[in-house]
Amino acid sequence: MDDAAKLQMYLQTLGDANRLKMINYIGERECSVSEIVESTGLSQPLVSHHLRTLRESQILETERKGPFVYYKLKDKRLLSALGILLEISGELKDRKPHEAMFCSPPWWTSFWGSK
């Protein structure tokens, strides 16, 4: 797998509303599956499925603690990149720019409906 393919896979994985919601909720923290299920309002199997995708794309990594499995970002630089992209896309037609969501905390408040 060459670098173009890696980048493509990485971006494709990011380009899903529910997965972005999850990444946004996780941020710089470490979250259990049930926490993500609850905060996103998505079904448990759906969350688990997307988490698998995110893990296989190596965007998230896991650690088991007792009965819980915790997910966190593998590379925090992702937040910077998403910050830029959010800025760019936020300036597109029919809406104006605003505070950055990604980048540095607290950016996980109020935009995605995550609590």
Added chain:
Amino acid sequence: MDDAAKLQMYLQTLGDANRLKMINYIGERECSVSEIVESTGLSQPLVSHHLRTLRESQILETERKGPFVYYKLKDKRLLSALGILLEISGELKDRKPHEAMFCSPPWWTSFWGSK
């Protein structure tokens, strides 16, 4: 359309190998469709179709000059963001990092098979 949706759309559009190839070829320049067709080796209708997607996502913008239509990036910051993402994804399993493709020229040589 809220910002989450915009970001999602933006990322989804980026997450395609052929579209990335085209963006990579265009870079900071302004390119005609036939130039892109030739450099990518893709069929003309396919290129035209992807260019439409990129234009509708407001990643590219167009200018007509005589019989030619030129496409260029609407926001050059995209290259910085892609630079970060390329760095991150390049460090993933089964391959090691290397020079950045996006960011500053000449990053459009040699990685995508674009000439």
Added chain:
DNA sequence: CGTTCATATAAATGTTTGTTTATATGTTAA
């Protein structure tokens, strides 16, 4: 051990998406 809780997987379904083939629109020049 057997029950309960947390998470993962499988099969089934409907939708979206990329690609091809064929054709149309638009521009220039003779």
Added chain:
DNA sequence: TTAACATATAAACAAACATTTATATGAACG
């Protein structure tokens, strides 16, 4: 206006993907 070139669109098809429902694995605790 007709011919030649540049680009765009449409229909048709196949493959990929997100989602649901149902079930399985795995850990803790009585």
